[in-house]
Amino acid sequence: MKFVLRPLKETGFGFQALAAGFSLMLAVGLGAVWYMEHNGHIVTGMNNQVVWGLPHVFAVFLVVAASGALNMASMASVFGKTEFKPLAPLSGVLAIALLAGGLLVLMLDLGRPDRLLVTVTHMNFKSIFSLNIFLYSGFFGFVAAYIWTMMERRMNRFTPLAGFFAFIWRMALTTGTGLIFGFLVARQAYDSALLAPLFIAISLSYGLAVFIWVLMLACHAGDRPLGDVLVAKLARLQIIFIAAGFYFVLVYHLTNMYFTKHHDFERFILLEGGIYTALFWLGQIVLGCVVPLLMLLHPHIGALRGRVAASAGLVMVGGLAQMYVTIVGGQAFGLVLFPGYQVRSSFYDGVTASYASSLPEWLLGLGGVALVGLIVMLALRVLGFLPERLDDSVFNANSAAATAHASA
Numbered sequence: 001m002k003f004v005l006r007p008l009k010e011t012g013f014g015f016q017a018l019a020a021g022f023s024l025m026l027a028v029g030l031g032a033v034w035y036m037e038h039n040g041h042i043v044t045g046m047n048n049q050v051v052w053g054l055p056h057v058f059a060v061f062l063v064v065a066a067s068g069a070l071n072m073a074s075m076a077s078v079f080g081k082t083e084f085k086p087l088a089p090l091s092g093v094l095a096i097a098l099l100a101g102g103l104l105v106l107m108l109d110l111g112r113p114d115r116l117l118v119t120v121t122h123m124n125f126k127s128i129f130s131l132n133i134f135l136y137s138g139f140f141g142f143v144a145a146y147i148w149t150m151m152e153r154r155m156n157r158f159t160p161l162a163g164f165f166a167f168i169w170r171m172a173l174t175t176g177t178g179l180i181f182g183f184l185v186a187r188q189a190y191d192s193a194l195l196a197p198l199f200i201a202i203s204l205s206y207g208l209a210v211f212i213w214v215l216m217l218a219c220h221a222g223d224r225p226l227g228d229v230l231v232a233k234l235a236r237l238q239i240i241f242i243a244a245g246f247y248f249v250l251v252y253h254l255t256n257m258y259f260t261k262h263h264d265f266e267r268f269i270l271l272e273g274g275i276y277t278a279l280f281w282l283g284q285i286v287l288g289c290v291v292p293l294l295m296l297l298h299p300h301i302g303a304l305r306g307r308v309a310a311s312a313g314l315v316m317v318g319g320l321a322q323m324y325v326t327i328v329g330g331q332a333f334g335l336v337l338f339p340g341y342q343v344r345s346s347f348y349d350g351v352t353a354s355y356a357s358s359l360p361e362w363l364l365g366l367g368g369v370a371l372v373g374l375i376v377m378l379a380l381r382v383l384g385f386l387p388e389r390l391d392d393s394v395f396n397a398n399s400a401a402a403t404a405h406a407s408a
Contacts, residue, residue, distance in 0.1 A: 005089060005151075005384035008222040015221045015377070022373040029367015032360040033108045041111065044361050049353030050331045055109035057323045058365030061206065062102030062372065063177055064199055065319070066139070067170040068207015069095040071237070073146065074170070077163025086387040087215070088163075092147040093385050094214055095170075095207075097375035099139060105368035109361075128179050135173045142166040151383075174200045181326065188265040189330030194255060198248040202319065205241035208234065209315035214376055216309055218386050227392035232302030235311075239296050242315065246289045249322075261336065268333050268352070269325065276329035279321045288318010328355055 008015070036043055046053040072091035075081040107113050123130040146162040149155040178199030181190040212234055219226040253270070256262035269280055292311035298304060332353040379385055 004388045005086075005386065006388050007382060007384050008218065008380045008386065010223065011221050011381070019374065019377050022370040022377070025370035026367050026374065029363050029365075029370065032363035032367070036360050036364070037111075044358045045356045046361075047353065047355070050328060050355040052327050052331060053109075053355065054324075054328075054357040054361040055105050055364045055368075056327050057320060058368055059102045059106040059109065060177065060327060061319055061323045062098050062105070062368055063136075064174060064203045064323075065206040065210050066095045066098035066102060067174040067200075068203035068205065068241075069098055069211050070143065070166065070170050071204060071208050072211065073150075073163060074167045077146075077160050078167045086390065087211075089147060089150050089385040090215065090218070090380075091211060092143050092150070092166075093379045094211060094376055095143050096140060096147075097372045097379075098207075098210065099136065100375060101368040101370075101372035103136060104371055105365055108364060128176060128183050132173075132176045132180065135169070135176045138169050139166075139173050142169045171200060174203045181330070186335070187330060187333075188262050188336055189269075189326070189333055191262075192252065192255065194248070194252045198245075198252055201241070201248045202245040202322065205238060205245050205315050206319045208238050208241055209312040209319070212238070212308060212312040213316075216305065218376075218380055219390065222380075222386065224386065225389055225391035226305075227390055228302030229392045230302075230390055231305060231308055235296045235301045235308050238308075238311065238315070239293060242289055242293055242296075246285075249284075264336050265333050269329060273329060273333075273352075276325050276332065279329075280325045283321025284318050284325060287314050288321060292318075331355075 044053060070091055072084045073088035073095075076083075076085040076088045107116060120133065123133070125131070142162070142165050146159070146166040149159040149162045175196045178196040179193075182193055182195035184190040215234075216226065218224075253266060256266050269276055271277060273280070292314045295307050295311040295314075298307065301308060332355055334351045334353070
């Protein structure tokens, strides 16, 4: 199985324009952070009821996608699908970039990022937030070591071991992210251990969708062939991952319907939630699941690059809608303090909270996306994370070699 990794040297105006655009987006995003820090969060749409707004939607989406972006590397090193080995370095660097972008938005949105050191040195180990600090830093370390074993020929013998630890850690990372919400027992929208496997399932489709876009754009920018066989395999994987995510969403809502204390929340999200109901059905279910599945079921999907790219884009749009419904919708729902009883006070008891995202919040979220793009583009431009060829002849040769190795 021979493949050659080379940096993107011959890039045209489009590559440079995209890098400049990402740089401008990042600068504007940092300016929005300064504006919010200088004037306070009163300039955002957040309030006492909705304390996690649109930046958290971007942040959690990027963190969850970071775990799924490691799909190709894990399949090659852990599950023995060595035909995907040429894609493993790009998979690793994309995972690191996505996590870095998500954590940037997360840290800058929480307020007082200058006090991060205090948070690190004064931890409450009963809090899932404190445990996630170790999960995030560990993910950086394990994936970086994994990439090193793949890129350094002398360390190749350690790649399966490094890949195994990176795979286990990515599962723990996504579990911890899901349990941020699953452990919030005070809110009817959360309070479910099913959020952990749900986040693991949706991370697979989110990460693969981002990976497909990056792979296609990188091959186009570097004028490198991308075969129909590989594209078809990625499309079939996306079908499986979308279906898995939809299954856990279904189980989550059916489980909530079983418990009386969650009935009002389910009615709110599924029927009476206004923008949240629309985003759930039209954004998350229709655009994020049903339409991509129908688009990818074409028998000759490998040759339909535009359709594959469009379906990946819809998965990302549906993912952002799902995060918005989960994070913002879960906070906007008026708490039911005592199911079956009426509770009255002067502090919004049982009242749906209002939230409208502001421009600075959008700029901060897009700034995190821009950081992801810059990291990936710099890595592809400087280091050899992308094979010279991924056409059908090379991929079929790698698949045949993998099959022969497995038979032996």
